[in-house]
Amino acid sequence: MGRYLLRRLVESAVTLVLATMVVFLGVRALPGDPARTLAGEEADPVAIDEIRRQYGLDQPVPVQYYRYLENLARGEMGDSLRTGLPVTETIRDALPVTLQLAVFSLAVAVLIGIGTGVVAAVRRRGPAEWGANTVALLGLSIPNFWLGLMAILVFAIAFPVLPASGFVSVFENPVESFRHLLMPSLVLGTGLAAVVMRQTRSAMLESLSADYVRTARAKGLSGAQVVLSHALRNSLIVVVTIVGLQLGGLISGAVVTEQIFVLPGFGKLTIDAVFTRDYPMIQGVVLVTAAAYIGINLLVDMLYSVIDPRIRVGGAAL
C-alpha cells in the first residue's frame, strides 16, 4: 500500500516535470516571434530587440528553461507579454470562472447522464433505452461551438431572456451568476452527459446482477426501490469518481465554450495566449491545467486503492 502510493507520487512528479518541458519547448516551437507579435503594427527593430532582452528571449533555450524553473520554484510565473500583469494574478482571476462553469456543467451532465443511464440500464432493449441512448449520444455528437452559437441566437437575440456573454460570480450575485452560466453550462454539460450515462448504465447493470440486489428482489422489494436504494447508490461511487476525472474534457470543452460566451476563464486564456504568443501566459495556464489533471488523477488512484485495491481506473479523458 505505502509502496504503491510512493510509486504513484514519484510517477506524478516525473510527469509534471515532463509537462513543464513539453510546454516550454512547445511554446518556443510556435512560429512567430513574441517580440514581433507584441510590437504588432509598430515593428521597430530596436524596440523588438529590447523586448527580447527584457523577457530574456535572447538567451539560449536551456538557460531560459532553467530561469523558468527557478522562478517557478519561487511561485513566480513572470508577467504577461501582452498585458504586463503578473501571470499568477491573471490565473487567479480566471480560475474561479472556469471552476464555476465546471461545477454547473457537471451538474447538468450528472442530471442528464444519470437519468438516461438509469433508464437505459433498467429498461433494456426497447424504445426507452434507445431514446435514452440517443439523447446521451446526441450531446456527445453536437459540436459545442455550434450549439453555443445557436443558443445565443435563440435565447439572447431572438428571444432575449438570457445574457449573451460575460460572467458574474456566484458569490457576488447568485441569480445573475445562474443566468450568465446557464447557457454555457448547458452547452458544455451536454457533451459530458454521454460519459456519465455510459458509466451509470454499466455500473447499474453490474450492480443489478449482483447477489445483494437479487436478494433484495427476492425479499419482495419493488423494482423501483431496488433500483434507487440499492443499485443506483452503489453505482454512484464509481460514477462520481469517473466524473471527477473529466477535468481534461471540461477544459477542452471550456476552450471553445468560454470563447463563444466571452467568459474570462482558463480555456479562453489559453487560446488567447497561444494566438498572441504570450509565452509566460501559455506556460502558466497550461502548466496549471496539467498539474491539476495530474493531481486529480493521483487523488483518484489513491482513493481507489483505499476503497477497493483491485480497481485501477483507466480514466481516459479527452
Added chain:
Amino acid sequence: MTTVVELPTPTVVAPRSRRRALRRVLRNPLAAAGLVVVVVVLAAAALADLLAPYPFDLVDFDATLQPPSLAHWFGTDELGRDQLSRVLHGLRVSMIVGVMSVVLSLVVGVPLGLLAGFYRLLDPVISRLTDTLLAFPFLVLAVGLAAILGPSLTTATVALAVGLLPLIIRVARSETLRLREMDFVAAAVADGADDLELLRRHILPNAVNALLVQATVAVPLAIIGEAILSFLGLGVRPPIPSLGVMIASAQPLFRDGPWLAVIPGVAIVVLTLALNLFGDGLRDALDPRELRR
C-alpha cells in the same frame, strides 16, 4: 468531447465470434441506422465530385446569399457558392481528417502500447510520456500543435492524431498487460514462439476488439475536433470547404442567411451521431457481458 472506454472483461475472441458480433450490432436498430447513415455519408463524400451540382469553389457574385431553392438545395453563401456542393466536400474533409487521424494514432499508438505492456523496462518510459500527453487537454494539445505546424489539412490530421494518441496507447497497453497473463500466451511461449510472434499472432489479434471500440469512439471526436480547429482558423486551406469553416463564415451572416450556419452544423451532428450510435452498438456487441443477458 470526453469518453471513458469500458474494456471488455478478459476473454479470447476469435474472428468468428467477431462476425457474430457484427450481426448482433445490426440487430440493434439504432446501431444499424447509424451504420446506414455512415455508409451513405461516406459514399456521398467519396462521390462528392460527381454528386455536387456545382464546383465547390464556383463564385457567382450575381447569386449571393440565395435561400434554399430548386437550383440550390442548400442555398448559396456570401460569394454565391452552392452550399450543397460545399457541404458535400466539407463532409469529405471531415471524413478524411476524422478517419486518417485515428488511423495515424493507431499506427503510432498500438505498437507503443504493445511494447509498453509487453516489456517491463519500456513501460515506465512510454507510460510517463503518455501521462504527460494526457495531462494536456485534447483541444489544447491540438490547437497548440496546429499553431506550431501552420494551418492545413495535414496539420489538422496530425494535431488530432497526437491528441488521440494517449488514449490508443493506454488501451493497447492495458490489453497487452491483460493478455500476456493468459494461458494461450503461456502455451505459445512453451511452443517456442518468439516475442514478435507473440505480439503479432497472439496478443494483437485479441486486442483488436478493444481497439476497434476505441477507434469508433475516436472518429466522431476527431471530426468534431477538425470542425473546432477550422472554426478557430487552424484547419484546411480555403477554398476547400470544411464544415467548421463554413459555420465560422456563416456566423456573422446569420440574419441574412441562417441556413448557412444551420445546415453545416446539422451535417456534423448527423454524421457524428450516426458514428456514435454505431460505435455504441459495436461496443455492446463486442462486450461479452452482453452475452450473459
Added chain:
Amino acid sequence: MPSVSLLLRRVAVLVVASALVTTAACGPLDDNGDGGDPGDQDRPIRPGGELRVALAEEPDLLDPTLARTLVGRIVFVSICEKLYDVDQDLNLVPQLAAELPDVSEDGLTMTIPVREGVMFADGTPLDAEAVKTSLDRHRELDGSARASELASVDSVESVDEMTVQVTLNAPFAPLTATLADRSGMIMSPTALAEQGEDFGTDPVCVGPFRFSDRVAQDRIEVVKDPNYYDAENVHLDQVTYRIIADSTTRFNNLRSGDVEVLERTAPIDVAAVESDPSLQLISSESLGYQGVTINVGNADGITEPPGPLAGDLASPLSESNVVRQALELSLDREALNQVVFVGQYSPACGPISPASPLSSDAAQACSEHDPAAAMDLLAQAGIETPVQVDMMIGTDAQARRLGEAIQAQAGEGGFDIQLNPTEFSSALDLADQGNFQMFAIGWSGRVDPDGNIASFLTTQAPLNTAGYSNPEADRLIEAARASTDLNERRQLYGELHSVVRPDAPIIYLYRQKNLTGVVDTVAGVEVFGDGLVRLAHAGFVEEAE
C-alpha cells in the same frame, strides 16, 4: 509670420471642404469623418451612469511609453490626454498644450506653451517640467515604443514654468501629429517617480476619466476624474471597457443590451444596426488602408538590402512590374467592397486617405478594373498564364472571404492564386523574413500621411516587407517629410503616388470605416477619422429614465 501649423490648420479646412465637392478619382467619397448622425448625438444628457464599451481586442500595457496596440489608444483617449489632438476634420488642435507649436523658420525648434490650470488625476499640477519628464521618458526608457517616433527630437527643455522647447536634429513636419498620439501623452511625474516601470498597471495622467481597475482578458474600468479641468462637462460616472474579440459576439452583446457602445462594428452588421430603432451608427472614414503587399525584393529579410527573390518565391510577379499591374487590373475594388464588406468600406488606390488635408487628385489616381487588359498585358510581356502565386491571408472568416474573392477575380485576369491562411503572429514573421509572395494586410493609418508611407516604401524601412526600393520614391518621401509647406507636401505626395503606382509593390484595395455602434439611450459619443471612441461628453439621454 504665422506658424506653420497654424497655416496647416487653415489650409486643412479648405482642403477638406473641397474634398467634399470634388469626386476623388477612385470611388465615391461619402461620409467624411463628420461623426455620422450628429443630431442623435446632441440630445440632452443626464449626469451619471456606467457606460459599457466592447473592445475588439485586449489592450496591452496601459503605459503610454510602452504601449503598442491600436486598441490601447481607445482606452488612453479616456484617461491620458495629449499635447495635441485632432478635431472631427482631422485638423490638429491643442489639448494639453495651450496653442499649436511655434516652429522656427529653419524647422529645428518647436516652442510649445502648456495649458494652464490643469491637474493630473493624483492632484499633481501640470507644468513644463512634467511635459519634459514625459517626453524624455518616451525618448529614453528601455523598450520605449515611442523612441522611433520621436527620433527627430534632439532635446526637450522647459524654458519657463509653462513653456517647453523641443529641438530637432532635422526638420520633421509630422512631429505635431506625432504629439497628437501616444508620444504626446503626459504622465503624472509623481506617479512616475513612485511606480517607475510599473506605471502601466496603474496609469495616472490627465483625462476625463482615471484608471480604476483591470481584470486581464475581461475588462478595464475607468471612473470620472474630479480633478479634470473640464470635469463639469463630463457626464458619466464610469466607463467599463469589455474585451470581446469576436465581431459577431460583440454585436450580439450590443443587441442584447449587454454593452452600450461597440467599437469596430463589422460591415456585415451595419444593415442590422441601421434597421434597429434602438441602435445608432457612427461612421467615419479611416486613415489607413488595406491591400496586398507583394514581395518584390525582400530576399533575405527586412534588415538586409533588397535583391531578387530566389527559389520557390521567385515568380513573374516579383520580377516584372507589368505582371503586378496586370494583377491590379484584374481586381475589381468596387465588387470586393460590395461582396466582402457589403459596400460599407471605400475602394482605395493609394496610402493617403481622401479625408487627409494632404490628399490630392494625383494621390488618388487609380486604374479601372479590366481583366481583359490584364490578360493582354501578360500576353504582350510573353508571360505564361495562369501565373501561379501564393497569398498569405489571415485565419478569420473575413480574411478568408476577402482572399477567396481576390482569388476568384484574379482568376479572370490570368492568375492562379493559392491562399495560405496564416496566423497573424506567423504571418508577420514570414513577412519580415521575406518568406512570402503576397500578403493581404493593411495599416491602421496615422494622421500625417508620412506615417502611412515612409515606413513602408522607403528602401529598407522597418515595415518595408515588400523589399521595395526606388531612389526616386526615397527622395520624394524625404522631401515631403522635411518640407514645412503644406502645398508643397501635397504636391510631393501626389508625385510619389505616380512614381510608386506603376511599380505596384503594394496594391491598395480598400479603406475601412470606423463603424461604431451605439445604443439609442446614449448620446455624445464622438468618433473621428483616427477611429478612437471619445467619451468625454457622452452620457445617457434624459428621456431614458
